[in-house]
Amino acid sequence: MDNIFFTLHEFLLHTENFTYLLIVATLVGIAGFWYFLTGGDED
Amino acid sequence: MAISRRKFLGWLTATGLSSAFGKTAHAGTTKHFEGHPDSLGVLYDNTKCIGCRTCEAACNRVNDLPPPDRPFDDLSVLDKKRRTDAKKYMIINKYDHIRNPKGPLHARIGCNHCLEPACASSCFVRAYTKTKEGAVTYDSSVCVGCRYCMIACPFNIPTFEYDSAFTPRIRKCTMCYDTRLVKGELPGCVEECPTESFTFGRREDLFKIAHERIRRYPRRYLDHIYGENEMGGTSWLYLSGVAFKKIGMREDLGVTPAPALTASALASVPMVVGTWPLLLMGIYAVSKRKEKIATEEKEQALADTIAQAKAEADLKISEAWQKAEKEKEKAVETAVRKALEEAAETENEESS
Amino acid sequence: MSQEATTANRSFITPFNIIASIIVLIGLFLTVRRFSGGLGAVTNLSDNNAWGIWIGFDLLTGVALAAGGYVTAAAVYIFGMKKYHSAVRPAVLTGFLGYALVVLALHYDVGRPWRLPYPFVVQQGTTSVLFEVAACVALYLTVLFLEFSPAALEWLGLKRARNLAVKFTLVLVVFGIILSTLHQSSLGALFLIAPSKLHPLWYSSFIPIYFFVSSIIAGLSMVIFESTLSYRFFSSKMDETHLKEKDDIALGFGKAAAYVIAGYIAIQIMGLGADNDWHLLGSLYGLWYLVELFGFFGVSCLLYAIGAREKNLKLIRWTAAWTVLGVIMNRFNVSLIAFNWQLPSSDRYFPSWMEIGISVFLVTLGLIAFRFIVTRMPILYEHPDYRDAHRAKGGS
Numbered sequence: 001m002d003n004i005f006f007t008l009h010e011f012l013l014h015t016e017n018f019t020y021l022l023i024v025a026t027l028v029g030i031a032g033f034w035y036f037l038t039g040g041d042e043d
Numbered sequence: 044m045a046i047s048r049r050k051f052l053g054w055l056t057a058t059g060l061s062s063a064f065g066k067t068a069h070a071g072t073t074k075h076f077e078g079h080p081d082s083l084g085v086l087y088d089n090t091k092c093i094g095c096r097t098c099e100a101a102c103n104r105v106n107d108l109p110p111p112d113r114p115f116d117d118l119s120v121l122d123k124k125r126r127t128d129a130k131k132y133m134i135i136n137k138y139d140h141i142r143n144p145k146g147p148l149h150a151r152i153g154c155n156h157c158l159e160p161a162c163a164s165s166c167f168v169r170a171y172t173k174t175k176e177g178a179v180t181y182d183s184s185v186c187v188g189c190r191y192c193m194i195a196c197p198f199n200i201p202t203f204e205y206d207s208a209f210t211p212r213i214r215k216c217t218m219c220y221d222t223r224l225v226k227g228e229l230p231g232c233v234e235e236c237p238t239e240s241f242t243f244g245r246r247e248d249l250f251k252i253a254h255e256r257i258r259r260y261p262r263r264y265l266d267h268i269y270g271e272n273e274m275g276g277t278s279w280l281y282l283s284g285v286a287f288k289k290i291g292m293r294e295d296l297g298v299t300p301a302p303a304l305t306a307s308a309l310a311s312v313p314m315v316v317g318t319w320p321l322l323l324m325g326i327y328a329v330s331k332r333k334e335k336i337a338t339e340e341k342e343q344a345l346a347d348t349i350a351q352a353k354a355e356a357d358l359k360i361s362e363a364w365q366k367a368e369k370e371k372e373k374a375v376e377t378a379v380r381k382a383l384e385e386a387a388e389t390e391n392e393e394s395s
Numbered sequence: 396m397s398q399e400a401t402t403a404n405r406s407f408i409t410p411f412n413i414i415a416s417i418i419v420l421i422g423l424f425l426t427v428r429r430f431s432g433g434l435g436a437v438t439n440l441s442d443n444n445a446w447g448i449w450i451g452f453d454l455l456t457g458v459a460l461a462a463g464g465y466v467t468a469a470a471v472y473i474f475g476m477k478k479y480h481s482a483v484r485p486a487v488l489t490g491f492l493g494y495a496l497v498v499l500a501l502h503y504d505v506g507r508p509w510r511l512p513y514p515f516v517v518q519q520g521t522t523s524v525l526f527e528v529a530a531c532v533a534l535y536l537t538v539l540f541l542e543f544s545p546a547a548l549e550w551l552g553l554k555r556a557r558n559l560a561v562k563f564t565l566v567l568v569v570f571g572i573i574l575s576t577l578h579q580s581s582l583g584a585l586f587l588i589a590p591s592k593l594h595p596l597w598y599s600s601f602i603p604i605y606f607f608v609s610s611i612i613a614g615l616s617m618v619i620f621e622s623t624l625s626y627r628f629f630s631s632k633m634d635e636t637h638l639k640e641k642d643d644i645a646l647g648f649g650k651a652a653a654y655v656i657a658g659y660i661a662i663q664i665m666g667l668g669a670d671n672d673w674h675l676l677g678s679l680y681g682l683w684y685l686v687e688l689f690g691f692f693g694v695s696c697l698l699y700a701i702g703a704r705e706k707n708l709k710l711i712r713w714t715a716a717w718t719v720l721g722v723i724m725n726r727f728n729v730s731l732i733a734f735n736w737q738l739p740s741s742d743r744y745f746p747s748w749m750e751i752g753i754s755v756f757l758v759t760l761g762l763i764a765f766r767f768i769v770t771r772m773p774i775l776y777e778h779p780d781y782r783d784a785h786r787a788k789g790g791s
Binding site for chain 2: 430431432433434435436438440441442443445446469472473474475504505506507508510511513514517518519520522523524525526527529565569572573576577580581584585586587588589590591592600603
Binding site: 016 | 077080158160175300309316317324
């Protein structure tokens with residue numbers, strides 16, 4: 001792990017790539033979870 | 044300049060990530076990056092530079108740049124301070140009016156090939172690459188022309204082809220990467236300088252050379268290697284006979300590398316994405332509930348009012364009915380009494 | 396002569412139309428110049444000054460002033476303040492047109508506008524704050540378009556499509572608030588990478604927060620401002636609900652703005668303390684900073700508060716205009732005036748008349764589009780076919 005990143009830039013590129021994917025997953029997941037939670041509610 | 048505001052995000056992500064990655068990576072805050080090993084650089088020593096502009100001519104030729112407005116042997120060009128532009132990757136500026144017994148001093152202005160380039164950090168299409176050889180290269184095939192790199196570069200190096208309608212490119216020194224470095228050759232300026240003002244080699248070796256020169260000639264040199272730590276360190280290093288700000292090089296840039304300046308702003312993006320839905324839907328749920336309760340209370344109040352009114356009406360009706368009953372009884376009683384009285388009277392009249 | 400003023404019968408020759416036509420013609424000419432001659436043929440941009448008013452005004456200010464969309468939607472759909480409902484559609488329209496113009500302006504500013512999708516489809520520069528700005532602006536423009544679409548669908552009589560669009564309101568509103576928070580703050584964060592170029596009174600690690608909070612201030616004020624202008628020019632299009640609610644909206648938003656500005660001033664001052672910048676206030680730039688913070692934001696805060704307390708609508712409406720100027724001033728300061736403050740004055744930037752011309756052209760296009768939509772689509776009134784439909788399930 002130590003030698004993969006020589007510069008802060010490389011490190012951030014790697015982590016930010018991952019982060020953006022996780023952001024999309026979070027948005028979809030949290031929306032879905034909300035609908036799951038409130039699924040039993042009557043209006 | 045502010046100290047890092049990453050503390051909150053720092054411990055938050057550090058606690059999370061350190062358990063994931065162990066002791067190697069933290070959230071870019073405490074980990075120290077050494078750069079590519081054996082990265083190359085250039086040392087410019089302005090005490091050797093005579094301002095002949097041979098390097099500028101070499102740069103122009105090697106990189107196939109457009110012919111200059113005035114020829115390179117016209118030294119009167121140095122009377123005005125210049126900056127790089129779309130036709131000039133590197134320029135030499137002359138400084139006459141500083142106290143130096145040997146004559147004017149010069150400054151080389153061109154891309155410093157930072158260890159953590161601001162241009163690379165800021166580019167939203169990754170058009171810049173810090174190569175392992177040390178050169179920072181630019182890929183015009185993806186560049187959109189947004190010019191954020193020009194905003195980001197603390198040395199104001201990238202230049203833009205404003206006069207090109209369809210193919211404007213950023214232009215800057217490439218350390219002759221494609222033309223020379225990958226072939227194992229020296230950059231044009233280094234090779235052709237007649238006074239060996241430029242020294243090319245591994246960055247670590249250049250430090251040794253620079254320190255050695257300072258040690259040998261302490262009155263010739265300022266005891267500072269510009270580019271050692273500025274903006275986190277650069278691959279182009281400078282030795283000077285006078286303070287760097289006297290030769291147009293900024294001394295107030297600090298040592299924080301450019302990517303570190305925006306790391307916390309970037310880190311807050313996933314935090315907002317994760318927490319805003321909780322906040323917003325929480326407020327929504329509460330306000331919906333309050334609305335529901337308010338509606339229910341309103342309906343209840345309405346029902347109560349109706350019930351009360353009905354009860355009052357019922358009471359009134361039963362009272363009226365009772366009263367009517369009583370009056371009816373009374374009337375019947377009165378009629379019966381009257382009838383009896385009349386009957387008694389008639390009886391009296393008949394008997395007399 | 397018919398008493399009805401239909402659009403067909405009304406004459407095209409009005410002062411606005413004449414001026415707008417001239418501006419549009421000049422704008423088209425300048426557009427041709429820009430794209431045939433490059434940026435250098437039209438702008439005063441230089442290697443030292445890479446960003447000019449197309450970024451400082453059209454992008455930064457445009458995005459800030461279009462913030463009324465997410466703020467109003469938040470107030471009505473998240474906080475449940477139903478009495479502001481009639482403000483939603485005008486605010487969303489202003490937002491949508493605002494962002495559309497921002498994207499259009501970007502096509503003028505970047506060197507190769509046909510490559511604008513590159514960060515998404517070719518190569519991702521994820522270390523860049525600008526990458527995040529681009530992604531959020533693109534997504535948010537989509538959100539605004541979808542939030543605006545019910546009005547257009549009602550106008551087109553596409554009932555099923557309209558009802559479908561309305562179902563997504565809450566999701567769009569939440570997503571829109573998230574996206575707005577991100578890109579409003581990130582537009583400020585763009586400057587974090589250049590501490591040596593932005594004057595320390597404006598440079599702060601808190602810039603993202605300053606930009607976000609001031610976008611709320613801008614949004615609240617623009618809703619009041621736009622409503623004032625709409626009443627002046629389009630009152631015949633306003634239905635009863637709209638006319639009834641508009642004063643309450645001005646009062647409520649004015650009061651909210653007073654409070655938010657107070658917070659904004661507080662965090663600005665605390666930011667000065669954190670960076671120990673007090674001594675800088677005694678300079679010329681320091682004076683300018685104080686003019687921005689107290690002369691504009693401070694005065695706005697006070698006047699909004701007085702207006703809210705005394706229910707003085709006229710004061711609130713004028714204060715809204717003053718506040719909008721203050722936000723414009725802030726964006727100009729960060730991007731143009733306090734930026735490159737250390738350069739000698741001969742190297743400083745001032746826009747060319749052609750740059751200004753394009754910006755005016757774009758704003759005029761926005762006004763024309765606004766007028767077109769507001770006079771034909773149910774923005775200031777409810778479409779008779781859908782009168783109470785929105786009251787049912789939290790639709791727009």
